[in-house]
Amino acid sequence: MKVSEAPQRRSIHYIEYRQTENGEWISEKFHADCELVMEHKIADGEIAQIEAGERPDWTILGLPEIRCNGEVIKEYLEH
Amino acid sequence: MGKVPFFAPTLEERLETAVNIEDFNNRILDDYDRKGSAELEADVQTARSIIPAASGSYRDFSYIATEIPLYDPSNCVGCMECVIECPDTAILGKVVEPDALQSELDQVDDSRDQRMLRSRFADTQKYFSTFEKKGEEGGLFGIFIDPTKCKGCAECVDACGDHQALSMVTKTDETLKQFQETFDFYNQLPDTPKRFISDRLLTDMMLSPDSLLYVGGAGSCAGCGEATALRMMTAATGFVHGPENFGMVASTGCNTVYTSTYPYNPYTIPWANSLFENGATFGMGVRSRWNQMGWEGKKLWVVGGDGAFLDIGFQSLSRMIMSGMDINVLVLDTQVYSNTGGQASTASFMSQRSDMAWHGKELKGKRENRKELANICMMHPNVYVAQTTCAHFNHFYRCVMEANEYDGPAVIIAYSTCQPEHGVADNAAMKQAKLAVDSRAFPLIVYDPRKGDTMKERLDLKGNPSVQSDWYTIRKTGETIDFIDFARSEYRFHKHFLGEIESPKITAGYGEPSPELLASKEERLANWRLLQELAGIKSGETAKVAPVKQSAAGSEAAAKQKAALMAARKARKASTSGDEGGAEANKQKAALLAKLKAQKAQK
Ligand SMILES: Cc1ncc(C[n+]2csc(CCOP(=O)(O)OP(=O)(O)O)c2C)c(N)n1
Ligand code: SF4
Ligand code: SF4
Ligand code: SF4
Numbered sequence: 088m089k090v091s092e093a094p095q096r097r098s099i100h101y102i103e104y105r106q107t108e109n110g111e112w113i114s115e116k117f118h119a120d121c122e123l124v125m126e127h128k129i130a131d132g133e134i135a136q137i138e139a140g141e142r143p144d145w146t147i148l149g150l151p152e153i154r155c156n157g158e159v160i161k162e163y164l165e166h
Numbered sequence: 167m168g169k170v171p172f173f174a175p176t177l178e179e180r181l182e183t184a185v186n187i188e189d190f191n192n193r194i195l196d197d198y199d200r201k202g203s204a205e206l207e208a209d210v211q212t213a214r215s216i217i218p219a220a221s222g223s224y225r226d227f228s229y230i231a232t233e234i235p236l237y238d239p240s241n242c243v244g245c246m247e248c249v250i251e252c253p254d255t256a257i258l259g260k261v262v263e264p265d266a267l268q269s270e271l272d273q274v275d276d277s278r279d280q281r282m283l284r285s286r287f288a289d290t291q292k293y294f295s296t297f298e299k300k301g302e303e304g305g306l307f308g309i310f311i312d313p314t315k316c317k318g319c320a321e322c323v324d325a326c327g328d329h330q331a332l333s334m335v336t337k338t339d340e341t342l343k344q345f346q347e348t349f350d351f352y353n354q355l356p357d358t359p360k361r362f363i364s365d366r367l368l369t370d371m372m373l374s375p376d377s378l379l380y381v382g383g384a385g386s387c388a389g390c391g392e393a394t395a396l397r398m399m400t401a402a403t404g405f406v407h408g409p410e411n412f413g414m415v416a417s418t419g420c421n422t423v424y425t426s427t428y429p430y431n432p433y434t435i436p437w438a439n440s441l442f443e444n445g446a447t448f449g450m451g452v453r454s455r456w457n458q459m460g461w462e463g464k465k466l467w468v469v470g471g472d473g474a475f476l477d478i479g480f481q482s483l484s485r486m487i488m489s490g491m492d493i494n495v496l497v498l499d500t501q502v503y504s505n506t507g508g509q510a511s512t513a514s515f516m517s518q519r520s521d522m523a524w525h526g527k528e529l530k531g532k533r534e535n536r537k538e539l540a541n542i543c544m545m546h547p548n549v550y551v552a553q554t555t556c557a558h559f560n561h562f563y564r565c566v567m568e569a570n571e572y573d574g575p576a577v578i579i580a581y582s583t584c585q586p587e588h589g590v591a592d593n594a595a596m597k598q599a600k601l602a603v604d605s606r607a608f609p610l611i612v613y614d615p616r617k618g619d620t621m622k623e624r625l626d627l628k629g630n631p632s633v634q635s636d637w638y639t640i641r642k643t644g645e646t647i648d649f650i651d652f653a654r655s656e657y658r659f660h661k662h663f664l665g666e667i668e669s670p671k672i673t674a675g676y677g678e679p680s681p682e683l684l685a686s687k688e689e690r691l692a693n694w695r696l697l698q699e700l701a702g703i704k705s706g707e708t709a710k711v712a713p714v715k716q717s718a719a720g721s722e723a724a725a726k727q728k729a730a731l732m733a734a735r736k737a738r739k740a741s742t743s744g745d746e747g748g749a750e751a752n753k754q755k756a757a758l759l760a761k762l763k764a765q766k767a768q769k
Contacts, residue, residue: 149335
């Protein structure tokens with residue numbers, strides 16, 4: 088199959104923030120079944136919120152699950 | 167006796183008495199929502215079935231889907247493609263000046279809500295940095311979802327694609343409320359200042375309120391390709407000519423059903439429904455009257471499906487073109503009668519399965535070639551003709567704008583994905599339309615008589631990939647896309663791929679293509695080569711247009727395919743258990759029968 092795979096639904100499962108070995112932060116959006124991963128560009132102030140265990144502002148709408156370095160810091164719908 | 171509304175002496179009076187909007191909004195809409203239509207009293211207002219403009223904005227679809235798009239502002243580039251492609255006007259963009267945003271935010275009490283609302287805006291290069299560099303104040307761009315209009319099709323997510331700024335998220339009563347509050351905030355903000363809407367960037371059009379002439383609340387299926395085409399046509403016309411200079415006539419079909427199911431009207435412009443067969447004739451009547459009233463400059467669009475314009479209303483369209491009247495036609499080409507359950511039309515592809523062209527033992531989908539309305543229209547004198555798709559939004563917008571500028575008849579045929587009849591996913595409208603073009607199923611065409619005296623000068627195939635070649639080859643990967651790839655991706659062709667494997671559920675789309683489908687591929691190629699020849703890309707000799715019939719082309723290909731299948735079957739038999747396997751199966755069957763016999767005897 089080339090161009091004809093069924094389109095994916097792209098529903099968010101969770102958003103992950105991860106600090107790499109060189110101290111840099113990256114963030115990714117994992118979609119249902121985790122086959123699809125999208126990059127999330129980290130905006131100013133987001134990491135400070137993550138480090139304080141808070142929900143990043145942009146996720147207050149929709150309240151998706153947030154993970155930081157593999158741990159769930161905010162469940163889906165948790166404020 | 168009171169006033170008889172339609173015979174009121176002046177237009178103003180007639181309009182005033184035709185429908186009482188306040189009563190409509192307060193009583194009829196309310197009663198429909200609360201009690202349903204059966205409870206409404208039959209009075210003049212309801213009996214006349216006039217639906218005030220934009221009443222669709224009151225319709226609430228939030229109960230339909232389980233998911234809603236979530237916007238990730240820091241990934242957004244402000245391309246507006248999500249806004250363009252949404253069939254339901256459920257996702258909108260706005261640019262605001264920072265001070266204007268701040269003053270609205272200052273009125274929000276809760277600081278968390280304030281942060282949430284502020285985070286909806288991105289400082290994109292397009293609307294912020296570029297303006298700052300010019301020494302002007304940059305604007306903040308945001309995307310907002312109207313939860314009452316969103317049907318959860320996820321088309322916007324696909325439109326956003328590699329920008330990765332949209333994903334779907336499961337919604338709950340609580341988050342739905344948040345989405346509504348966010349959308350209310352969007353509505354409170356001032357309109358996008360004109361300086362941010364570039365005339366050169368057609369994609370920016372939908373930032374202007376003059377373009378949002380289709381407000382949603384229509385009952386089309388989630389992801390419907392037709393609805394996007396209607397939105398885009400109305401946007402491009404309203405943006406250039408003003409919403410007050412524009413009216414529509416619609417031939418019966420899906421489009422009239424979902425845009426005029428009482429009491430919901432998604433249009434803000436005057437609109438009338440003709441019969442299935444006579445949209446073009448109705449349009450001629452409207453145009454004549456408008457011209458009598460001195461309204462020559464107003465734009466008139468007649469819309470309808472392929473059934474309406476290629477079949478039952480074909481001669482009416484031809485008549486309209488010959489009249490030379492300044493009327494634009496938009497054909498919503500779903501290649502079937504979508505509204506009545508998917509009967510074949512003359513626009514259906516050869517081998518496509520539909521009602522009236524079933525796929526079974528004798529008949530393998532439609533036998534006839536696809537009728538090419540664009541080609542036929544081009545042979546009428548002095549008519550602008552285009553074939554386009556919403557996925558090619560710049561092409562689409564340009565065609566609509568050119569049709570509006572053309573002083574005479576114009577016909578635009580828009581490929582329209584129809585989820586239930588094509589058998590594709592809700593978020594597949596754009597993807598399938600793109601594939602239809604890439605695979606030569608539906609080439610992009612612009613035929614503009616203003617461009618010159620020869621066919622070659624008038625006909626433009628720009629926008630089709632690998633325009634010199636038979637098929638499109640993706641340069642990066644070397645893959646070739648042809649009609650079989652397109653057919654493979656849609657359920658309406660799935661029976662042509664069953665091949666040797668038995669369960670249709672498992673094998674849909676996977677086996678080798680059938681001889682009938684291969685014939686259809688040849689037919690598409692013949693159509694493409696004809697266009698190449700007419701556009702002067704290839705000479706008649708190199709274009710080699712051979713007449714294709716499903717039966718003839720099919721039989722040759724069928725013989726080849728049959729021989730190949732037989733050989734494969736033989737080889738498989740030999741390499742697996744072969745005769746031994748058969749003997750073993752027979753033994754098992756005999757034992758089972760004996761056992762059943764014994765059980766019966768015991769009883
Ligand atoms: C004379 C007549 N015959 C049949 C119908 C029933 N009918 C209504 S819409 C329709 C098919 C419309 O197909 P098309 O024009 O392709 O539009 P689509 O629904 O696909 O958008 C039919 C057969 C009718 N309204 N009038
Ligand atoms: S999910 Fe569909 S209806 Fe909802 S905003 Fe996106 S494109 Fe529009
Ligand atoms: S399509 Fe994506 S990147 Fe473009 S405006 Fe919409 S959300 Fe932003
Ligand atoms: S049946 Fe097809 S054309 Fe009709 S509303 Fe549904 S998707 Fe659109």
